[in-house]
Amino acid sequence: MVEEARAHLFIKGRVQGVFYRSFTRDLAHSFGLKGWARNLRDGRVEVVFEGEKGNIDMAVKKCFIGPPGSKVIDIEIKWDTFTGDQEGFSIRY
Template structure:
């Protein structure tokens, strides 16, 4: 089982549509650690770490998002793992 960490940015209609709530549910279901938050620019930012297949599954899920979202673009890049993370949380401004 290979571990990985990714920084993910999701753009489109992703704020005010429970995107963070559904992201936390999916990440928890996949056994990932990390966080999700809105950005001031109107996108959603995610740090996801854990099993590489699970992280990739979350990235694929981001293209669908929450039921009321309309995702235009998903970007991801490698990130440095945060060994202090104990679960997956929603961050606020």
Template sequence: METKRWQLLVSGRVQGVYYRASTVQEASRLGVLGYARNLADGRVEVVAEGTDAQLSQLKVWCQQGPDAAIVKSVEITEQPATGEFSDFGIRH
């Protein structure tokens, strides 16, 4: 199956609510590689590589997030996969 890369920009109450750590757990469960990081504007950026099915499942999860999060929007940009990741982690 073809590997794809998505950048997801998640807006709402998504910082300070364990959004990144929860995303690591979900992405790892799905077998997705990449990272999550906080942005200065209050959003969380998720860069993920996987199959269409894996990325679609991660998108559905990102639209909800952990219990304390209030997700307002998720913007997705498809990018060429690079194969640079060996796991899913948090970047600072």
């Protein structure tokens, strides 16, 4: 049985102005995940991934690497119950 989950990430480092949100959208598409990403005023990027837990785990590992030009210092992850309320993956402004 596939375990579905929801992960709420707060990504700290040089993650704005380096296409990090687009990077997370591409990860979501690659791993069949849904959710969203947005920049926060404090310089972090906030991301929600929803889908198969194993796929979320793989996407989170890639988030630590990030796109060229980024430098991830830390990722805070809060695991939540899968809701199934996400349609695709969007970049929020």
